[in-house]
Amino acid sequence: MNEDFFGELKPTPRLLMGPGPVNAYPAVLHAMSTPLLGQFDPQFREYMRQISELYRAVFQTGNRSTLLVDGTARSAIEAALVSLIEPGDKVLVPVFGRFGHLKVEIARRCGAEVVPIEAEWGRVFPDEVLEKAVRLHQPRIVAVSHGDTSTTMAQPLAALGKICCEREVFLYVDATATLGGMEVATDLWSLDAVSAGLQKCLGGPPGCAPLTLNDRAAKRIGARRHLEQGLKKPGEKDGEGPIIRSNYFDLAMVMDYWSDKALNHHTEATTMLYAARECARICLREGLSGAFARHALASRALREGLQAMGLELFGDPAHRMANITGVLIPPGIDGERLRSTLLERHNIEIGTSFGPLHGRIWRIGTMGYNARPDPVYATLNALEEVLLEQNFSLPRGDGFDAARAVYGAGES
Numbered sequence: 001m002n003e004d005f006f007g008e009l010k011p012t013p014r015l016l017m018g019p020g021p022v023n024a025y026p027a028v029l030h031a032m033s034t035p036l037l038g039q040f041d042p043q044f045r046e047y048m049r050q051i052s053e054l055y056r057a058v059f060q061t062g063n064r065s066t067l068l069v070d071g072t073a074r075s076a077i078e079a080a081l082v083s084l085i086e087p088g089d090k091v092l093v094p095v096f097g098r099f100g101h102l103k104v105e106i107a108r109r110c111g112a113e114v115v116p117i118e119a120e121w122g123r124v125f126p127d128e129v130l131e132k133a134v135r136l137h138q139p140r141i142v143a144v145s146h147g148d149t150s151t152t153m154a155q156p157l158a159a160l161g162k163i164c165c166e167r168e169v170f171l172y173v174d175a176t177a178t179l180g181g182m183e184v185a186t187d188l189w190s191l192d193a194v195s196a197g198l199q200k201c202l203g204g205p206p207g208c209a210p211l212t213l214n215d216r217a218a219k220r221i222g223a224r225r226h227l228e229q230g231l232k233k234p235g236e237k238d239g240e241g242p243i244i245r246s247n248y249f250d251l252a253m254v255m256d257y258w259s260d261k262a263l264n265h266h267t268e269a270t271t272m273l274y275a276a277r278e279c280a281r282i283c284l285r286e287g288l289s290g291a292f293a294r295h296a297l298a299s300r301a302l303r304e305g306l307q308a309m310g311l312e313l314f315g316d317p318a319h320r321m322a323n324i325t326g327v328l329i330p331p332g333i334d335g336e337r338l339r340s341t342l343l344e345r346h347n348i349e350i351g352t353s354f355g356p357l358h359g360r361i362w363r364i365g366t367m368g369y370n371a372r373p374d375p376v377y378a379t380l381n382a383l384e385e386v387l388l389e390q391n392f393s394l395p396r397g398d399g400f401d402a403a404r405a406v407y408g409a410g411e412s
């Protein structure tokens with residue numbers, strides 16, 4: 001074996017300005033190096049209770065069932081859908097980017113009759129279109145993204161929440177990329193189930209996924225509770241509903257694991273739970289409105305800077321996410337070569353996109369720990385240099401000056 005295999009890990013530090021993951025808050029990384037505990041240790045159960053309480057505040061909900069799913073954000077999407085969808089259920093999925101297609105795919109695997117409706121990438125659905133679709137298709141469940149990072153657009157949810165609530169349709173929302181950076185008003189908007197990820201606005205590493213379920217959703221899922229044979233007490237009955245077609249993502253069991261019943265399900269990902277706790281603490285110490293304003297300000301500074309450099313922003317300006325910006329790759333610029341030069345020379349990562357947007361836009365995130373002036377300035381300065389190198393004509397220094405004007409001359 002090559003000697004390198006025995007060397008310590010020493011990755012070159014990068015500034016992660018893509019669509020996520022972003023650099024974690026140092027305090028989160030510190031929390032992850034604290035001692036492991038067993039998940040039934042009373043200290044650990046207390047941390048689990050704290051996590052539920054902290055994430056209730058982050059999700060703006062009173063939902064009892066507020067917990068973490070172990071796995072990246074997709075694990076909570078899958079857990080919510082496989083636990084909510086009963087085979088044969090009609091599921092309406094508004095698709096306005098890659099992550100809408102992901103929900104179509106997961107819902108199909110759950111045995112749903114899926115009705116996708118599509119909006120052009122770069123736009124979202126007007127409220128009336130969603131209302132009409134709910135009336136027309138009469139789904140049991142609607143599954144939608146809040147912010148779709150592939151297009152950088154955010155779908156308004158208040159009107160959809162209202163119509164779903166009135167018609168007793170379950171509404172699941174994928175807030176992976178917006179929780180902690182944009183308003184996600186779970187109770188006010190009548191969202192039945194919402195999930196997220198740590199690696200975006202919450203400024204943690206990928207690896208666990210906060211999830212909240214209201215009582216209506218928890219009841220539906222609880223009716224499908226089929227306890228593992230090895231854990232059943234004599235005479236213990238299964239729920240009336242159809243068995244959930246996943247064991248790991250069976251939220252009926254996961255809710256019992258998180259509740260005072262402390263059901264023995266999986267081994268908790270201790271270190272990720274510590275990270276999630278620190279992410280929520282940081283977010284709430286700042287205050288939700290402070291965190292939202294900081295994300296919006298960083299994006300505004302970045303956007304002003306990009307436009308001052310002569311670049312054009314992508315998508316419907318009225319529905320941009322507060323934490324990620326799509327930029328059209330100018331004609332004659334090799335987008336992938338530029339990204340590699342940024343990474344190799346400046347240690348800055350920005351994103352490309354998928355499907356119809358591949359090669360058409362870059363995606364630049366300003367979220368979590370990186371929603372600050374210095375990462376914005378560093379990105380604009382480096383971008384200027386690599387664009388000039390590819391003979392893009394731009395006014396030197398204007399990008400930085402425009403961003404600095406947004407932050408105000410007093411900022412670093």
Ligand SMILES: Cc1ncc(COP(=O)(O)O)c(C=O)c1O
Binds near residue numbers: 072177
């Ligand atoms: C809106 C949305 N949903 C789901 C995911 C998938 O998350 P993960 O890769 O953490 O599983 C992402 C990742 O970028 C996302 O932006």
